[in-house]
Amino acid sequence: MSDDDNNIQNPEVDLARHAEKMAKKKAARDKIMATKTGEKGLIIVHTGKGKGKSSAAFGMIFRHIAHGKKCAVVQFIKGAMSTGERDLILGHFSDLCEFHTMGEGFTWETQDKARDIAMAKAAWEKAKDLIRDPTNSMVLLDEVNIAIRYDYIDLAEVLEFLATEKPDMTHVVLTGRNAKDELIELADLVTEMELVKHPFRSGIKAQIGVEY
16 A cells, blocks of 8 residues: 555544644744844835725724724825725724825826825825824825826935934835835835736726725
């Protein structure tokens, strides 16, 4: 009888081998984790053409709220259209999370570049105030990468502020496609959302509970 046949007829052997393998993995993992003791406020970038950049960022905002930690959101491009995240935060958690929608939509919607630039600059000033406030554990700058890409706000100023003025323990999350290479280099955590398939290409519009 071969070893394979023996294993088939003796599932207890497989279970024992699995337990031994998992024990070794756990020991290796515990050894690695024992060296990870530091804490710091992270610069986090969500970029890429795929869906989910803001959704993932709001997931972290809701984690902060769940832990009773103060946080804030500044939306740079998205306009006044109602969204589930904003309605939930303003309706139930405004004591823990400031929410500022300071855009009026994408530039092809407003068709007023000067106004877009003015609003982006105002949003950046609000963002800086919120980041400087040490009581905020996390600040989300939603779609700020778009504002940087269009030169509505200055990349060099953003980089310098994050590097020199962000409190040590404050997390800052920056979302939007086409994040600049310099921002990616500065960041501690970068996730690129890859587009594989999207219902919009099949004629499906944005839907409540999925896109907003």
